[in-house]
Amino acid sequence: MKARVQWMGPEQMSFVAEADSGHALVMDGSVEIGGRNLGPRPMELLLMGLGGCSSIDVVMILQKSRQDIRDCVVEISARRADQDPKVFTEIHLHFVISGKALDPKRVAHAIGLSAEKYCSASIMLGKTAVITHDYEVREEG
Numbered sequence: 001m002k003a004r005v006q007w008m009g010p011e012q013m014s015f016v017a018e019a020d021s022g023h024a025l026v027m028d029g030s031v032e033i034g035g036r037n038l039g040p041r042p043m044e045l046l047l048m049g050l051g052g053c054s055s056i057d058v059v060m061i062l063q064k065s066r067q068d069i070r071d072c073v074v075e076i077s078a079r080r081a082d083q084d085p086k087v088f089t090e091i092h093l094h095f096v097i098s099g100k101a102l103d104p105k106r107v108a109h110a111i112g113l114s115a116e117k118y119c120s121a122s123i124m125l126g127k128t129a130v131i132t133h134d135y136e137v138r139e140e141g
């Protein structure tokens with residue numbers, strides 16, 4: 001796996017990141033350091049990646065266990081260290097899983113498997129942060 005990040009030029013803190021898959025996005029620094037709010041901050045992307053990685057696992061596990069899942073949203077909150085390096089120290093993932101007649105035990109099991117076995121992002125970020133999870137199940141007809 002490879003990626004390329006290129007600075008967009010003088011007098012800004014914007015960068016274009018491109019992945020091997022050919023997909024690209026703009027990252028930007030905060031206004032305080034010269035950014036122009038053109039895209040997410042790099043650390044925000046780490047949290048979004050964690051959410052995506054975990055969500056893919058949870059949806060796939062629930063589908064394989066024949067749960068009628070219709071939606072999966074994960075709301076992520078995090079705290080960072082006060083001093084450099086400002087790593088994540090606490091991360092909380094709140095899953096909102098919607099579907100028809102979902103088994104809450106299977107939802108909990110899917111989240112646990114993702115966190116402990118499958119989600120590479122969670123396992124990496126767990127080296128510096130305490131990661132917690134909770135969930136709610138919503139009936140959708």
